[in-house]
Amino acid sequence: MTDQLSPAPAAQIESQRELVAAGLLLETGVPGVFGHGAVFERLRHQLAARIRRDTAALGAEHMHFPPVLPRQLVEGSGYLDSFPQLAGTIFAFDGNERDAIEQRGLIAAGRDWSKHQRMTDLMLVPAACYPAYPVIAARGPLPAGGAFLDLGGSWVFRHEPSQDPARRQIFHQHEIVRIGAPDAVEAWRGEWADRGLALMRALGLEATVEDANDPFFGHGGKMLAASQREQHLKLELLVPIAGEQPTAVASFNLHREHFAEVAGLVFADGGPVHTACTGFGHERIVLALLRAHGLDPDTWPQTVRNELGL
Amino acid sequence: MTDQLSPAPAAQIESQRELVAAGLLLETGVPGVFGHGAVFERLRHQLAARIRRDTAALGAEHMHFPPVLPRQLVEGSGYLDSFPQLAGTIFAFDGNERDAIEQRGLIAAGRDWSKHQRMTDLMLVPAACYPAYPVIAARGPLPAGGAFLDLGGSWVFRHEPSQDPARRQIFHQHEIVRIGAPDAVEAWRGEWADRGLALMRALGLEATVEDANDPFFGHGGKMLAASQREQHLKLELLVPIAGEQPTAVASFNLHREHFAEVAGLVFADGGPVHTACTGFGHERIVLALLRAHGLDPDTWPQTVRNELGL
Numbered sequence: 001m002t003d004q005l006s007p008a009p010a011a012q013i014e015s016q017r018e019l020v021a022a023g024l025l026l027e028t029g030v031p032g033v034f035g036h037g038a039v040f041e042r043l044r045h046q047l048a049a050r051i052r053r054d055t056a057a058l059g060a061e062h063m064h065f066p067p068v069l070p071r072q073l074v075e076g077s078g079y080l081d082s083f084p085q086l087a088g089t090i091f092a093f094d095g096n097e098r099d100a101i102e103q104r105g106l107i108a109a110g111r112d113w114s115k116h117q118r119m120t121d122l123m124l125v126p127a128a129c130y131p132a133y134p135v136i137a138a139r140g141p142l143p144a145g146g147a148f149l150d151l152g153g154s155w156v157f158r159h160e161p162s163q164d165p166a167r168r169q170i171f172h173q174h175e176i177v178r179i180g181a182p183d184a185v186e187a188w189r190g191e192w193a194d195r196g197l198a199l200m201r202a203l204g205l206e207a208t209v210e211d212a213n214d215p216f217f218g219h220g221g222k223m224l225a226a227s228q229r230e231q232h233l234k235l236e237l238l239v240p241i242a243g244e245q246p247t248a249v250a251s252f253n254l255h256r257e258h259f260a261e262v263a264g265l266v267f268a269d270g271g272p273v274h275t276a277c278t279g280f281g282h283e284r285i286v287l288a289l290l291r292a293h294g295l296d297p298d299t300w301p302q303t304v305r306n307e308l309g310l
Numbered sequence: 311m312t313d314q315l316s317p318a319p320a321a322q323i324e325s326q327r328e329l330v331a332a333g334l335l336l337e338t339g340v341p342g343v344f345g346h347g348a349v350f351e352r353l354r355h356q357l358a359a360r361i362r363r364d365t366a367a368l369g370a371e372h373m374h375f376p377p378v379l380p381r382q383l384v385e386g387s388g389y390l391d392s393f394p395q396l397a398g399t400i401f402a403f404d405g406n407e408r409d410a411i412e413q414r415g416l417i418a419a420g421r422d423w424s425k426h427q428r429m430t431d432l433m434l435v436p437a438a439c440y441p442a443y444p445v446i447a448a449r450g451p452l453p454a455g456g457a458f459l460d461l462g463g464s465w466v467f468r469h470e471p472s473q474d475p476a477r478r479q480i481f482h483q484h485e486i487v488r489i490g491a492p493d494a495v496e497a498w499r500g501e502w503a504d505r506g507l508a509l510m511r512a513l514g515l516e517a518t519v520e521d522a523n524d525p526f527f528g529h530g531g532k533m534l535a536a537s538q539r540e541q542h543l544k545l546e547l548l549v550p551i552a553g554e555q556p557t558a559v560a561s562f563n564l565h566r567e568h569f570a571e572v573a574g575l576v577f578a579d580g581g582p583v584h585t586a587c588t589g590f591g592h593e594r595i596v597l598a599l600l601r602a603h604g605l606d607p608d609t610w611p612q613t614v615r616n617e618l619g620l
Contacts, residue, residue: 038372062348092469097528159402218407
């Protein structure tokens, strides 16, 4: 399909132009898909290490997943009901030598060449925590304290091409996951909202935490979004990046029993299992830092440099 | 499509079982797609840092690219002529609310739901160096010394499901790229083959360098493979991982004028531009280390631990 662009305000387009001119971002030619120059990537790496320092001190188990996951996992999760417009499916060639020659001809002619492409068993990761639940479930009943995971910076895909430098089609989401008894999980979510706010302020960023909702698809999605806000299931950490409106750089999400039921997470005594996740958007936080403190990290306030180990 | 498995010898299946049981690899349920436990990921990370230490000392520019890239870039590269069977294309939903409901019904019924999925502008990265050439070309004519890049560990996709733990569908390829005059590029490739061999031996691995060829598709592919070997365009670094045959853990590739022509890389004086790349397979090297020195890095020889900064 010809991807349709979301419009972006002038301030966001100008901001992106500056970041590219400074070599911080590398354009690929597709909106919302960027490479990182050395300075941007170093900042992202140090931010990840800063977050991991906290989770290590708190005893989180570290795991790391690739940018693709089993299609079956997404199919069984309800994601495609709520966000069909955002998911990326992976197709591959399914044919013989004659088909390959036909495909080659279609490509050379600039025509649609999807004819010999078939859906594989894989999709792009829609949210970093999805692959973690089955891994924990496969270990058997949860220990009494549940589980606490740091998944590091995972590549996550959202099919929403945009000229806004903060709205990527593919970006690093650093998710921290808690699995356990409902009260413990809800308390953990609140603690992480506080911790996220404190971290942004220590990094010299103006931050607030607010109720939010996910971009549910279609008319039915409006009700889901309203219900999510009403029940305070999603909190977002907002920070200025470009233009007037602040941008969400992290979220703190209560899933209730959803992922526990989907993955078959249980306590030995049969007690209820809830899950929650905290997700930090690496690229958005780095963009906010560049906006707040300037494009050259060598000139940033020493307190911010110390916080990031620069 | 129902992905067909390449058969794997018993030694490889047993090796994979051990790595999963030890928590080093995390199974996802799809062959050749694994998460990494904390120990495996730490080893991979330290290996990347070890490689980057060399490239930094030699003055390489560091860049980092996401696991997806413009489809147009792959279409224009010839990759789909040579390796149509390995490429991953990204599709996404293209429809209205009624289509979303129909798609949901197909998923719930366990049926093929590709009807409302359309090819997007993106593909999965087939080799880590692909996104780098247009970025360098966009800067204008090359400086006299050409360019030297370290792309770090990039996620690369190959659609070849297998039970061999060393044959992943998605893995980290750490590519180092040289762009310049033909003689300089050819000399650089030879130096990196020596450097790769020395690194593997410093890591306590039995390594050899041999002529090799890429897995070109179909009958015509056999001639391309023979020609590639005859011209010594591809060298591979082979190391034992599982079973009798050693496995390629790195390659050193001369592209001649191919990528320079495709991307429009030129010298100001119009002299010929060649490119070459060195690619280290992070996961395969970590697997080779685990096989050579055991599953617990705390017990590895001190020289190897020092080399990796463990």
